[in-house]
Amino acid sequence: MRDLSHIRNVIVKVGSSSLTDENGKINDEKMLKIVSQLAYIRRKGMNVILVSSGAQAAGMGVLGLKKKPRSMAKKQALAAVGQAKLMEHYEDLFRIFSLKCAQILVNHGDFDDRSRLTNLENAVEALLNYGVIPIINENDTLAVEEIKVGDNDTLASLMVPVVNGDILIIMSDIDGLFDDNPHENPDARLIPHVDDVNQVVQYGKDSAGQVGTGGMITKINAARMVNAYGCDMAIIHSGRENSLRRFMDGEEIGTFFDGHRERDLSARKHWIMYRSSPKGQIVVDAGAFRAIRGRHTSLLPRGIMDVVGDFRISSVVDIVNIKGEICGRGIINYSSDEIKLIKGLRTDQIESVLHYKDYDEVIHANNLVVIRD
Numbered sequence: 001m002r003d004l005s006h007i008r009n010v011i012v013k014v015g016s017s018s019l020t021d022e023n024g025k026i027n028d029e030k031m032l033k034i035v036s037q038l039a040y041i042r043r044k045g046m047n048v049i050l051v052s053s054g055a056q057a058a059g060m061g062v063l064g065l066k067k068k069p070r071s072m073a074k075k076q077a078l079a080a081v082g083q084a085k086l087m088e089h090y091e092d093l094f095r096i097f098s099l100k101c102a103q104i105l106v107n108h109g110d111f112d113d114r115s116r117l118t119n120l121e122n123a124v125e126a127l128l129n130y131g132v133i134p135i136i137n138e139n140d141t142l143a144v145e146e147i148k149v150g151d152n153d154t155l156a157s158l159m160v161p162v163v164n165g166d167i168l169i170i171m172s173d174i175d176g177l178f179d180d181n182p183h184e185n186p187d188a189r190l191i192p193h194v195d196d197v198n199q200v201v202q203y204g205k206d207s208a209g210q211v212g213t214g215g216m217i218t219k220i221n222a223a224r225m226v227n228a229y230g231c232d233m234a235i236i237h238s239g240r241e242n243s244l245r246r247f248m249d250g251e252e253i254g255t256f257f258d259g260h261r262e263r264d265l266s267a268r269k270h271w272i273m274y275r276s277s278p279k280g281q282i283v284v285d286a287g288a289f290r291a292i293r294g295r296h297t298s299l300l301p302r303g304i305m306d307v308v309g310d311f312r313i314s315s316v317v318d319i320v321n322i323k324g325e326i327c328g329r330g331i332i333n334y335s336s337d338e339i340k341l342i343k344g345l346r347t348d349q350i351e352s353v354l355h356y357k358d359y360d361e362v363i364h365a366n367n368l369v370v371i372r373d
Contacts, residue, residue: 001250006261007166007232010041010248013051013156017173018238019086020054024068025061026085030238032093034171037244038133039097044248047128049163050101051136051156052090058082083137090135100132105139111158111275121162128163157222158275160231161267167259168226169247170219171238176255177216179203194257197223223257225274230263232256265369272329273369276316280309280336282362283320284327292319293327296370298361301350304343311336319363330368333359 014034021027042048056068056075059082069075087103094101104123110116127134138155156168177200180188194200197220204217223233236243236254247253265273284292288303299319311317312335319328334342339362342350351357 002247002252002256004167004248004250007046007248009047009049009163009165009167011049011051011156011159011163011165011168012038012041012244013152013168013170014053014238015152015170015172016053016057018171019052020057020061023061023066024057026054026058026089028089028093031089032096033242034238034244035090035093036097037242039094039099040245041248042097042099042133047163049124049128049134049136049159049165051152051159052086053137053152054086055079055082055137058085058089061085086137087135094133100130101135102127102132104134104136106136106155107139108158108277111162111271112277114271117162117271117275124163151218153218153222154225157225157233160226160229161270161275165226165229165231167232167234168222169244170222170233170235171244172219172235173237173239174216174235175237175240175253176235177203177220191255192252194223194255197227197257225270227257227259228264228274229267229270230259230261232259232261268367269369272316272331272367278318278329279311279315280307280317281320282307282317282332282339283322286321289319289321289325289327292368293370293372296365296368298365299328299330299363299368300347300360301339301342301345301362302347304339304362307336307339307343309336317363319368326371328363328368328370330363333362333364 018034019026019031038048038050056078059078060068062081062085069078090101106120110120124134136155136159138152153170156170159165160168175190177191177194178188179191182188191200201220204220219235226233234247234254234256236247243253282304283306284299284303285305288299291297292299305322311332313332315332316329317332318326319330320326338354341353345353347360
Protein backbone atom coordinates (compact mmCIF):
# COMPACT_ATOMS: atom_id res chain seq x y z
CA MET A 1 0.00 0.00 0.00
CA ARG A 2 1.21 3.49 -0.82
CA ASP A 3 1.42 5.97 2.05
CA LEU A 4 -0.52 9.06 0.98
CA SER A 5 -1.11 10.38 4.50
CA HIS A 6 0.70 13.64 3.65
CA ILE A 7 -1.76 14.55 0.90
CA ARG A 8 -3.93 17.62 1.54
CA ASN A 9 -4.29 19.37 -1.82
CA VAL A 10 -5.18 17.08 -4.73
CA ILE A 11 -5.15 18.18 -8.37
CA VAL A 12 -6.98 15.80 -10.69
CA LYS A 13 -6.64 16.13 -14.44
CA VAL A 14 -9.28 14.42 -16.57
CA GLY A 15 -8.74 13.95 -20.31
CA SER A 16 -11.34 14.22 -23.05
CA SER A 17 -11.44 10.46 -23.63
CA SER A 18 -12.39 9.98 -19.97
CA LEU A 19 -15.51 12.14 -20.39
CA THR A 20 -16.84 11.32 -23.86
CA ASP A 21 -18.15 8.40 -25.86
CA GLU A 22 -16.76 7.10 -29.13
CA ASN A 23 -18.64 9.83 -31.04
CA GLY A 24 -17.07 12.65 -29.04
CA LYS A 25 -20.22 13.45 -27.08
CA ILE A 26 -20.26 13.96 -23.32
CA ASN A 27 -21.07 10.70 -21.54
CA ASP A 28 -22.99 11.34 -18.32
CA GLU A 29 -22.25 7.90 -16.93
CA LYS A 30 -18.49 8.40 -17.31
CA MET A 31 -18.69 11.86 -15.78
CA LEU A 32 -20.79 10.66 -12.84
CA LYS A 33 -18.23 7.99 -11.99
CA ILE A 34 -15.47 10.58 -11.90
CA VAL A 35 -17.47 13.16 -9.96
CA SER A 36 -18.48 10.57 -7.35
CA GLN A 37 -14.82 9.76 -6.75
CA LEU A 38 -13.93 13.45 -6.48
CA ALA A 39 -16.70 13.76 -3.89
CA TYR A 40 -15.18 10.83 -2.01
CA ILE A 41 -11.81 12.63 -1.83
CA ARG A 42 -13.55 15.80 -0.66
CA ARG A 43 -15.35 13.86 2.11
CA LYS A 44 -11.95 12.63 3.31
CA GLY A 45 -11.12 16.26 4.15
CA MET A 46 -8.84 17.04 1.21
CA ASN A 47 -9.06 19.97 -1.17
CA VAL A 48 -9.83 19.01 -4.77
CA ILE A 49 -8.87 21.02 -7.84
CA LEU A 50 -10.11 19.62 -11.15
CA VAL A 51 -8.37 20.33 -14.45
CA SER A 52 -10.82 19.17 -17.07
CA SER A 53 -10.51 18.72 -20.80
CA GLY A 54 -13.60 18.13 -22.89
CA ALA A 55 -14.82 21.56 -23.99
CA GLN A 56 -14.18 21.04 -27.70
CA ALA A 57 -15.40 17.46 -27.50
CA ALA A 58 -18.59 18.66 -25.81
CA GLY A 59 -18.98 21.29 -28.51
CA MET A 60 -18.72 18.61 -31.17
CA GLY A 61 -21.59 16.78 -29.53
CA VAL A 62 -23.75 19.90 -29.24
CA LEU A 63 -23.20 20.84 -32.89
CA GLY A 64 -23.40 17.27 -34.16
CA LEU A 65 -19.92 17.25 -35.67
CA LYS A 66 -18.19 13.94 -36.38
CA LYS A 67 -14.66 15.33 -36.37
CA LYS A 68 -12.86 18.37 -35.01
CA PRO A 69 -12.53 21.27 -37.51
CA ARG A 70 -9.07 22.43 -38.58
CA SER A 71 -9.49 26.21 -38.61
CA MET A 72 -8.62 28.11 -35.42
CA ALA A 73 -11.80 30.19 -35.52
CA LYS A 74 -14.02 27.10 -35.67
CA LYS A 75 -12.08 25.42 -32.86
CA GLN A 76 -12.54 28.54 -30.75
CA ALA A 77 -16.25 28.58 -31.50
CA LEU A 78 -16.43 24.89 -30.64
CA ALA A 79 -14.77 25.56 -27.28
CA ALA A 80 -17.20 28.40 -26.53
CA VAL A 81 -20.21 26.16 -27.16
CA GLY A 82 -18.73 23.17 -25.41
CA GLN A 83 -17.40 24.89 -22.28
CA ALA A 84 -20.90 26.00 -21.31
CA LYS A 85 -22.24 22.49 -21.88
CA LEU A 86 -19.37 20.89 -19.95
CA MET A 87 -19.93 23.12 -16.91
CA GLU A 88 -23.67 22.47 -17.03
CA HIS A 89 -22.97 18.75 -16.72
CA TYR A 90 -20.47 19.25 -13.89
CA GLU A 91 -22.85 21.49 -11.91
CA ASP A 92 -25.68 18.97 -12.20
CA LEU A 93 -23.48 16.05 -11.16
CA PHE A 94 -21.71 17.77 -8.25
CA ARG A 95 -25.12 18.89 -6.95
CA ILE A 96 -25.99 15.21 -6.41
CA PHE A 97 -23.23 15.14 -3.76
CA SER A 98 -24.16 18.54 -2.29
CA LEU A 99 -21.01 20.09 -3.74
CA LYS A 100 -20.53 23.33 -5.62
CA CYS A 101 -18.09 23.96 -8.44
CA ALA A 102 -16.74 27.01 -10.24
CA GLN A 103 -15.13 27.55 -13.61
CA ILE A 104 -11.74 29.25 -14.09
CA LEU A 105 -10.43 29.71 -17.63
CA VAL A 106 -6.75 30.55 -18.02
CA ASN A 107 -4.00 30.96 -20.61
CA HIS A 108 -0.23 30.82 -20.28
CA GLY A 109 -0.10 34.58 -19.83
CA ASP A 110 -1.85 34.20 -16.48
CA PHE A 111 1.14 32.21 -15.22
CA ASP A 112 3.72 34.37 -17.01
CA ASP A 113 2.62 37.66 -15.42
CA ARG A 114 3.38 37.78 -11.69
CA SER A 115 0.45 40.09 -10.90
CA ARG A 116 -2.10 37.95 -12.76
CA LEU A 117 -0.60 34.84 -11.19
CA THR A 118 -1.15 36.30 -7.72
CA ASN A 119 -4.77 37.08 -8.63
CA LEU A 120 -5.23 33.48 -9.79
CA GLU A 121 -3.73 32.14 -6.57
CA ASN A 122 -6.00 34.34 -4.45
CA ALA A 123 -9.12 33.41 -6.41
CA VAL A 124 -8.47 29.66 -6.13
CA GLU A 125 -7.70 29.97 -2.43
CA ALA A 126 -10.96 31.83 -1.84
CA LEU A 127 -12.95 29.15 -3.70
CA LEU A 128 -11.34 26.38 -1.63
CA ASN A 129 -12.12 28.30 1.58
CA TYR A 130 -15.76 28.41 0.49
CA GLY A 131 -15.69 24.65 -0.05
CA VAL A 132 -16.09 25.05 -3.81
CA ILE A 133 -14.31 22.77 -6.28
CA PRO A 134 -12.45 24.87 -8.89
CA ILE A 135 -12.65 23.47 -12.43
CA ILE A 136 -9.74 24.72 -14.51
CA ASN A 137 -9.47 24.71 -18.29
CA GLU A 138 -7.61 26.66 -20.92
CA ASN A 139 -9.51 29.56 -22.44
CA ASP A 140 -9.47 28.10 -25.94
CA THR A 141 -12.04 30.61 -27.17
CA LEU A 142 -9.61 33.51 -26.86
CA ALA A 143 -6.30 31.66 -27.09
CA VAL A 144 -3.79 32.34 -29.81
CA GLU A 145 -0.62 30.32 -30.25
CA GLU A 146 1.56 32.84 -28.40
CA ILE A 147 -0.41 32.55 -25.13
CA LYS A 148 -1.58 28.94 -25.25
CA VAL A 149 -0.56 26.43 -22.61
CA GLY A 150 -1.10 23.77 -25.27
CA ASP A 151 -2.43 20.76 -23.38
CA ASN A 152 -4.09 20.13 -20.05
CA ASP A 153 -1.33 17.86 -18.73
CA THR A 154 0.90 20.93 -18.81
CA LEU A 155 -1.87 23.15 -17.48
CA ALA A 156 -2.40 20.81 -14.53
CA SER A 157 1.32 20.88 -13.70
CA LEU A 158 1.31 24.69 -13.84
CA MET A 159 -1.48 24.70 -11.23
CA VAL A 160 0.64 22.81 -8.66
CA PRO A 161 2.47 25.87 -7.26
CA VAL A 162 -0.74 27.92 -7.49
CA VAL A 163 -2.52 25.68 -4.97
CA ASN A 164 0.59 24.29 -3.23
CA GLY A 165 -0.43 20.88 -4.55
CA ASP A 166 0.71 17.69 -2.86
CA ILE A 167 -0.17 15.39 -5.74
CA LEU A 168 -1.29 15.64 -9.35
CA ILE A 169 -3.32 12.68 -10.58
CA ILE A 170 -3.72 12.38 -14.34
CA MET A 171 -6.73 10.27 -15.29
CA SER A 172 -6.25 8.97 -18.81
CA ASP A 173 -7.14 6.08 -21.11
CA ILE A 174 -3.97 4.17 -20.23
CA ASP A 175 -2.97 2.31 -17.05
CA GLY A 176 0.23 4.32 -16.57
CA LEU A 177 3.73 4.57 -17.98
CA PHE A 178 4.99 1.48 -19.83
CA ASP A 179 8.49 0.53 -20.94
CA ASP A 180 7.14 0.42 -24.51
CA ASN A 181 3.99 1.48 -26.32
CA PRO A 182 1.33 -1.01 -25.08
CA HIS A 183 -0.84 -0.32 -28.13
CA GLU A 184 1.91 -1.70 -30.35
CA ASN A 185 3.73 -4.14 -28.06
CA PRO A 186 1.59 -6.60 -26.03
CA ASP A 187 4.63 -7.45 -23.90
CA ALA A 188 5.09 -3.87 -22.72
CA ARG A 189 5.40 -3.70 -18.92
CA LEU A 190 3.83 -1.14 -16.60
CA ILE A 191 6.29 0.90 -14.54
CA PRO A 192 4.62 1.23 -11.10
CA HIS A 193 7.09 3.64 -9.47
CA VAL A 194 9.37 6.32 -10.88
CA ASP A 195 11.99 7.68 -8.52
CA ASP A 196 13.72 9.91 -11.09
CA VAL A 197 11.64 11.10 -14.03
CA ASN A 198 14.76 11.85 -16.10
CA GLN A 199 15.41 8.09 -16.26
CA VAL A 200 12.13 7.33 -18.08
CA VAL A 201 11.97 10.06 -20.74
CA GLN A 202 12.73 7.47 -23.45
CA TYR A 203 9.39 5.76 -22.72
CA GLY A 204 7.32 8.75 -23.84
CA LYS A 205 7.05 7.67 -27.48
CA ASP A 206 3.30 7.48 -28.03
CA SER A 207 0.82 9.47 -30.04
CA ALA A 208 -2.16 11.52 -29.01
CA GLY A 209 -5.66 10.11 -29.13
CA GLN A 210 -8.33 11.17 -31.60
CA VAL A 211 -10.30 13.08 -28.97
CA GLY A 212 -7.53 14.31 -26.65
CA THR A 213 -4.41 16.34 -27.41
CA GLY A 214 -1.85 15.07 -24.88
CA GLY A 215 0.36 12.02 -25.29
CA MET A 216 2.66 10.26 -22.85
CA ILE A 217 5.54 12.68 -23.43
CA THR A 218 3.41 15.56 -22.14
CA LYS A 219 2.70 13.53 -19.00
CA ILE A 220 6.40 12.84 -18.46
CA ASN A 221 7.16 16.54 -18.90
CA ALA A 222 4.38 17.32 -16.41
CA ALA A 223 5.96 14.90 -13.93
CA ARG A 224 9.31 16.65 -14.32
CA MET A 225 7.69 20.00 -13.54
CA VAL A 226 5.72 18.89 -10.49
CA ASN A 227 8.50 16.71 -9.07
CA ALA A 228 10.85 19.71 -9.25
CA TYR A 229 8.39 21.47 -6.94
CA GLY A 230 8.40 18.55 -4.48
CA CYS A 231 4.95 17.35 -5.57
CA ASP A 232 4.04 13.76 -6.42
CA MET A 233 2.29 12.76 -9.63
CA ALA A 234 0.41 9.69 -10.78
CA ILE A 235 -1.10 8.36 -14.01
CA ILE A 236 -4.13 6.10 -13.63
CA HIS A 237 -6.74 4.67 -16.00
CA SER A 238 -10.06 6.48 -15.67
CA GLY A 239 -11.92 3.51 -17.15
CA ARG A 240 -10.93 1.08 -14.36
CA GLU A 241 -13.61 0.69 -11.70
CA ASN A 242 -13.14 3.32 -8.94
CA SER A 243 -9.50 3.82 -9.97
CA LEU A 244 -9.21 7.26 -8.36
CA ARG A 245 -10.82 6.14 -5.13
CA ARG A 246 -8.65 3.02 -4.97
CA PHE A 247 -5.53 5.04 -5.64
CA MET A 248 -6.32 7.52 -2.87
CA ASP A 249 -6.95 4.61 -0.50
CA GLY A 250 -3.36 3.52 -1.10
CA GLU A 251 -3.80 0.76 -3.67
CA GLU A 252 -0.74 0.47 -5.89
CA ILE A 253 -2.31 1.04 -9.27
CA GLY A 254 -1.03 3.17 -12.13
CA THR A 255 2.38 4.83 -12.18
CA PHE A 256 3.56 6.94 -9.25
CA PHE A 257 6.18 9.66 -9.82
CA ASP A 258 7.82 10.37 -6.48
CA GLY A 259 8.33 14.08 -5.73
CA HIS A 260 10.25 13.24 -2.55
CA ARG A 261 8.53 16.22 -0.88
CA GLU A 262 11.72 18.25 -1.24
CA ARG A 263 11.84 21.00 -3.85
CA ASP A 264 14.70 20.98 -6.30
CA LEU A 265 13.71 24.55 -7.19
CA SER A 266 12.44 27.44 -5.08
CA ALA A 267 9.04 28.87 -5.99
CA ARG A 268 10.80 31.78 -7.73
CA LYS A 269 13.10 29.57 -9.78
CA HIS A 270 10.25 27.19 -10.58
CA TRP A 271 8.38 30.17 -12.01
CA ILE A 272 11.44 31.16 -14.07
CA MET A 273 11.95 27.67 -15.43
CA TYR A 274 8.44 26.43 -16.06
CA ARG A 275 5.73 29.05 -15.71
CA SER A 276 7.25 31.97 -17.62
CA SER A 277 7.80 32.36 -21.35
CA PRO A 278 11.32 33.46 -22.44
CA LYS A 279 11.16 36.81 -24.22
CA GLY A 280 14.53 36.50 -25.94
CA GLN A 281 18.06 35.12 -25.81
CA ILE A 282 21.46 36.28 -24.66
CA VAL A 283 24.33 34.73 -26.60
CA VAL A 284 27.44 34.23 -24.45
CA ASP A 285 31.01 33.19 -25.10
CA ALA A 286 32.45 29.79 -24.21
CA GLY A 287 33.90 30.96 -20.90
CA ALA A 288 30.61 32.39 -19.62
CA PHE A 289 28.74 29.31 -20.86
CA ARG A 290 31.05 26.99 -18.88
CA ALA A 291 30.94 29.17 -15.76
CA ILE A 292 27.14 29.30 -15.69
CA ARG A 293 26.62 25.63 -16.42
CA GLY A 294 29.48 24.40 -14.22
CA ARG A 295 29.48 26.82 -11.25
CA HIS A 296 26.08 28.58 -11.43
CA THR A 297 27.69 32.01 -11.61
CA SER A 298 25.97 35.31 -12.36
CA LEU A 299 26.04 36.56 -15.95
CA LEU A 300 28.22 39.66 -16.37
CA PRO A 301 28.37 41.92 -19.46
CA ARG A 302 31.93 40.78 -20.25
CA GLY A 303 30.77 37.33 -21.37
CA ILE A 304 27.93 38.52 -23.65
CA MET A 305 28.39 38.35 -27.41
CA ASP A 306 24.93 39.13 -28.79
CA VAL A 307 21.27 39.73 -27.93
CA VAL A 308 18.30 38.14 -29.70
CA GLY A 309 14.84 39.70 -29.35
CA ASP A 310 13.46 42.86 -27.78
CA PHE A 311 12.69 42.70 -24.07
CA ARG A 312 12.34 44.91 -21.04
CA ILE A 313 13.96 44.83 -17.61
CA SER A 314 12.73 41.89 -15.46
CA SER A 315 11.87 39.76 -18.49
CA VAL A 316 12.84 36.09 -18.55
CA VAL A 317 15.41 35.15 -21.20
CA ASP A 318 17.43 32.10 -22.23
CA ILE A 319 21.22 32.07 -22.12
CA VAL A 320 22.74 30.27 -25.09
CA ASN A 321 26.09 29.82 -26.85
CA ILE A 322 26.77 30.55 -30.52
CA LYS A 323 25.54 27.03 -31.39
CA GLY A 324 22.16 27.73 -29.79
CA GLU A 325 22.79 25.34 -26.88
CA ILE A 326 21.15 26.54 -23.68
CA CYS A 327 22.88 26.74 -20.28
CA GLY A 328 20.37 28.73 -18.26
CA ARG A 329 17.24 30.83 -17.98
CA GLY A 330 16.88 33.89 -15.81
CA ILE A 331 15.39 37.29 -15.00
CA ILE A 332 17.20 40.14 -16.73
CA ASN A 333 18.42 43.31 -14.96
CA TYR A 334 18.75 45.38 -18.15
CA SER A 335 16.68 45.77 -21.30
CA SER A 336 17.76 44.32 -24.64
CA ASP A 337 18.77 47.77 -25.91
CA GLU A 338 20.90 48.41 -22.82
CA ILE A 339 22.59 45.02 -23.07
CA LYS A 340 23.51 45.69 -26.70
CA LEU A 341 25.40 48.77 -25.48
CA ILE A 342 27.24 47.11 -22.58
CA LYS A 343 27.94 43.64 -24.01
CA GLY A 344 31.59 42.66 -23.76
CA LEU A 345 32.36 45.38 -21.18
CA ARG A 346 33.69 45.10 -17.65
CA THR A 347 31.23 45.95 -14.90
CA ASP A 348 33.18 49.11 -14.02
CA GLN A 349 32.54 50.38 -17.57
CA ILE A 350 28.72 50.11 -17.46
CA GLU A 351 28.12 53.57 -15.98
CA SER A 352 30.36 55.34 -18.48
CA VAL A 353 28.24 53.92 -21.33
CA LEU A 354 24.72 54.04 -19.87
CA HIS A 355 25.38 56.99 -17.51
CA TYR A 356 23.97 54.89 -14.68
CA LYS A 357 24.56 51.46 -13.21
CA ASP A 358 21.80 49.75 -11.26
CA TYR A 359 23.43 46.31 -11.21
CA ASP A 360 26.84 44.75 -11.81
CA GLU A 361 25.17 41.60 -13.15
CA VAL A 362 23.03 41.29 -16.25
CA ILE A 363 21.45 38.24 -14.56
CA HIS A 364 22.17 37.51 -10.90
CA ALA A 365 22.77 33.88 -9.91
CA ASN A 366 19.80 34.06 -7.50
CA ASN A 367 17.53 34.74 -10.48
CA LEU A 368 19.06 32.14 -12.78
CA VAL A 369 18.18 28.48 -13.30
CA VAL A 370 21.01 26.36 -14.72
CA ILE A 371 20.11 23.92 -17.51
CA ARG A 372 22.67 21.18 -17.96
CA ASP A 373 20.98 18.88 -20.51
